[in-house]
Amino acid sequence: MATPETAPTAGDAATKAIDRYLKGELNGKELTGFKDAELNYFAYLGGQLYEQGKLDEALDVFRGIVKIDPQNIYGRASLGAAYLQKNDVDKALDELSAAIEIQPDNIPALVNRGECLLKKGRIKEAGADFKKAIESDKSGRNPAALRARAIIAGVNAVVQAVKQKQVAKA
Numbered sequence: 001m002a003t004p005e006t007a008p009t010a011g012d013a014a015t016k017a018i019d020r021y022l023k024g025e026l027n028g029k030e031l032t033g034f035k036d037a038e039l040n041y042f043a044y045l046g047g048q049l050y051e052q053g054k055l056d057e058a059l060d061v062f063r064g065i066v067k068i069d070p071q072n073i074y075g076r077a078s079l080g081a082a083y084l085q086k087n088d089v090d091k092a093l094d095e096l097s098a099a100i101e102i103q104p105d106n107i108p109a110l111v112n113r114g115e116c117l118l119k120k121g122r123i124k125e126a127g128a129d130f131k132k133a134i135e136s137d138k139s140g141r142n143p144a145a146l147r148a149r150a151i152i153a154g155v156n157a158v159v160q161a162v163k164q165k166q167v168a169k170a
Helices: 010-022 028-032 036-051 055-068 073-085 089-102 107-119 123-136 143-169
Strands: none
Touching: 010 028, 028 055, 036 055, 036 073, 055 073, 073 089, 073 107, 089 107, 107 123, 107 143, 123 143
């Protein structure tokens, strides 16, 4: 029989859980006990910070969500969007690519990754992401897909202007 001196404490249980987490025997959701709905609510709160221009705070929230659950699409895609907003294109590209692996038809992640690819001069890959985002927009009203359409129209206008100048010089 356990005595008060030998009975396990909550601290012992927490230490064991952390050890199991560090050994890869528990994931972040199991360690913390957070449910998907709770993490998604945190992502919503992070989105509010993002919309208010509090990007550093939003990044902290999104990084926390991804640390707890790397497969959380809202946390992952939002983390990529926040990095893009801060013009950290490489980190944004990594996070958005991870989001697209989780959910290949995630329209905002596709459009944001397309923007990253444009910034890196990877035009064909960007175009493929924009095209997939537009094709995934069954309603034709998704704001991110509308942004993709506008970006494509802008790129096409620039290409046409360059071609006209080249013809005029010839």
